[in-house]
Amino acid sequence: MILDLTGVLCPMGCGQTLHRMSSGMISCLNRNCPDREAAQKILADPGFAHLAYVHEDGCTMRHPLRERIGNGLSECGLLEKVMAAGPPAGGPGEYRVTDEDGELKWEKIMSGPGYGHDVPGDDTPSGAFPVIMDALRLARERVTGDDPEEKERQRERLADLIVRMHAANAAARPTGTELSEALGNPDDGRLRQAISAWDRARE
Numbered sequence: 001m002i003l004d005l006t007g008v009l010c011p012m013g014c015g016q017t018l019h020r021m022s023s024g025m026i027s028c029l030n031r032n033c034p035d036r037e038a039a040q041k042i043l044a045d046p047g048f049a050h051l052a053y054v055h056e057d058g059c060t061m062r063h064p065l066r067e068r069i070g071n072g073l074s075e076c077g078l079l080e081k082v083m084a085a086g087p088p089a090g091g092p093g094e095y096r097v098t099d100e101d102g103e104l105k106w107e108k109i110m111s112g113p114g115y116g117h118d119v120p121g122d123d124t125p126s127g128a129f130p131v132i133m134d135a136l137r138l139a140r141e142r143v144t145g146d147d148p149e150e151k152e153r154q155r156e157r158l159a160d161l162i163v164r165m166h167a168a169n170a171a172a173r174p175t176g177t178e179l180s181e182a183l184g185n186p187d188d189g190r191l192r193q194a195i196s197a198w199d200r201a202r203e
Contacts, residue, residue: 044163128194
């Protein structure tokens, strides 16, 4: 059974189009939505920490969702401290950053040359991400078969992989083997390269 979710908006700007699907997933029912699983991804991501994305030409930061309440985001000074401190000794990559009594603590999560450049086809974790996500979304939309329950199970499995692709903890992200099996061991060379790059980044 599909349930309407009242008083909440699709984060992609579609309006009050969010619904709870029979699988338990939250999805936007606007067929033109750029990312119908956006709300599910945001709520499922254990984003309680500040994540810094360090690359050769700068640094950006993802703030935890709790800072969207009130003035938390505008009052957060962690990015300013990170920029003033300069790049960490570990080089380019994704870091969990905390401020402990005025001292920055860096925990490296993922690494890779050129990390932070979202160029599809680039042999880096960030370049692999959009290629794999597009394949998972397309596969979920095109699930076929005569058994409705089996089709729903396949959709749920693909939806779970989509959510786990955004996990803050690298260990919680899907492995290359899981992705290949879910996508039917693809022959597409670009997709296989992206999965290999993604898998190497988890090691």
